[in-house]
């Protein structure tokens with residue numbers, strides 16, 4: 085029984101009844117007379133004697149005078165009588181039930197008494213005449229909510245219980261401990277100086293699967309005795325003490341929540357609790373784990389239950405720190421139940437995947453139906469072990485604090501598998517698993533006289549950076565046999581790796597980088613070898629303001645690169661901040677570009693809809709757009725938006741529009757092949773392929789949105805081209821639009 089489900093038929097063990105439309109209807113004696121008049125058999129609230137006996141028999145002895153308040157037609161008193169607890173007085177407001185119960189037990193329990201009385205003014209009961217007052221569901225029924233009427237009702241019940249109890253006597257209340265009950269009952273009795281204890285009763289079929297039945301024991305102490313608040317909520321647990329009523333209530337509520345989720349999960353009701361946050365505490369109240377259950381919708385799950393341990397440091401990321409992110413991850417796990425576990429109460433470096441697994445296993449038993457628990461699998465993502473302990477080979481080069489991103493460290497270690505090089509990385513403390521910047525350094529060569537490593541500015545450690553450069557290489561001015569001055573604007577400096585690379589590798593480049601965080605600029609200059617020159621400038625500014633300001637001036641750029649990230653790791657769109665990709669902003673960027681200009685955007689989104697919106701905006705504003713995805717397991721996509729006048733530099737001097745207008749298959753074919761076979765760069769010293777154009781360009785989606793073809797759509801044109809080059813007969817399609825994807 086719980087208030088708020090008014091007017092509904094509720095099935096409770098022994099039968100059905102209708103909850104009054106106003107929960108306060110339980111306070112009306114007429115309701116109860118009707119209730120009992122319509123049923124002959126016992127109606128048991130919150131379980132029977134057997135289920136609560138373990139706790140009750142700890143606190144009720146044969147010598148006790150027991151008053152059962154709101155006894156109804158429960159068989160609890162009769163069962164207690166048979167076990168030797170014979171001094172029982174049952175009280176109820178309903179004359180109907182008192183008459184019936186008196187008749188039922190007259191012969192079989194001759195010493196048991198039944199009185200009609202009101203629990204809020206027990207006129208038939210003398211002061212301090214009972215050593216136990218037992219209440220099963222009556223306080224819950226009469227204190228319906230947190231209204232003033234209920235508050236007064238709670239006060240009256242507690243005062244009357246206090247009046248009739250002897251010193252050292254106990255008020256034992258079996259309750260669902262709803263929030264309002266908890267606050268009014270516990271606070272009231274604590275104010276009266278009672279010692280408080282909380283236990284949990286395991287009721288097999290409570291009314292609702294998520295209901296947890298508590299048994300509070302309030303012991304009447306001598307005035308002035310210090311307040312004692314104890315609890316023993318798990319069967320195997322020891323009694324633990326709380327410092328304050330607030331702490332006691334918080335722990336009860338937390339346990340209630342954990343158990344209600346566990347019950348639903350055990351009953352297979354994963355849908356009811358999907359995504360709920362469940363905090364797991366140790367017996368001292370230390371928060372150990374936060375768990376999030378999910379039910380992926382997969383047809384034939386491979387696993388029963390899985391526990392996905394969130395790698396340390398990743399719990400604030402979109403994937404693991406948001407409901408949407410976790411749901412996305414859970415969808416990729418073929419299991420009936422996925423339980424994400426965020427490790428909270430262990431300090432970094434003191435735990436490993438195995439230690440968390442060992443620790444969590446007993447908790448998972450509480451949450452999984454037994455057949456799923458038997459096949460429980462623990463998962464994490466690949467980099468879990470790496471971040472639990474800092475690599476012993478990592479040397480801390482510098483530690484500092486940025487005003488916008490907080491503490492950071494610059495670390496250095498030998499490059500794995502290459503004795504000639506070192507790796508230097510920038511790590512922010514709030515995302516220790518994300519390498520913000522990485523640079524390769526060449527160790528000083530023996531006999532070179534230098535002790536310092538040299539920054540290798542011609543090496544790009546990330547595939548996404550290589551993709552950006554693969555696109556840059558296609559700019560007409562850079563791909564021409566004699567390179568021309570090429571003005572580049574790069575929003576988002578980071579450690580300056582890309583800025584240094586563009587400056588170093590393209591001697592005709594003039595690079596301007598914009599960075600919002602002055603600390604990052606300092607790090608790039610001090611620890612990552614960035615050098616300011618007449619071809620390389622850095623502005624400390626918000627990129628949005630810089631672009632708007634630049635539009636008012638004369639300056640135009642050949643290439644604009646947006647490689648800025650959002651500062652909130654919980655956003656699904658990590659790069660770029662969404663404001664850069666509004667149609668208005670994209671138009672501003674387009675106006676900032678020279679006629680054959682190129683916009684390159686690093687997009688990192690965990691949510692496909694956010695990435696699609698960006699792609700649509702870019703295509704709407706720019707028309708021709710290429711998209712490259714760097715590698716299968718990488719989430720970055722590089723968007724390359726081409727100004728209308730752009731054409732691949734190596735396209736025989738014809739612009740793209742002309743080559744398509746001519747309807748020449750050869751021109752188009754040449755153009756597509758050209759894109760695919762472009763950009764191969766080797767490191768001459770090591771023979772390493774630095775840029776593998778064909779590898780990326782094969783993975784390019786091309787969106788054309790300029791319907792400049794006459795007589796046929798571009799879709800038809802490209803379809804024909806693809807059919808011809810793949811050896812099939814050309815087939816006309818009747819696509820309704822002019823947007824084409826060719827890969």
Ligand SMILES: C[S@@+](CC[C@H](N)C(=O)[O-])C[C@H]1O[C@@H](n2cnc3c(N)ncnc32)[C@H](O)[C@@H]1O
Nearest residue numbers: 116129154155156158176177202203220221225
């Ligand atoms: C939720 S039932 C609990 C019955 C029983 N304790 C059990 O566990 O099955 C609440 C009981 O309190 C009784 N009751 C309601 N108002 C009362 C009042 N003011 N004084 C005494 N009994 C009351 C009802 O008649 C009913 O029997």
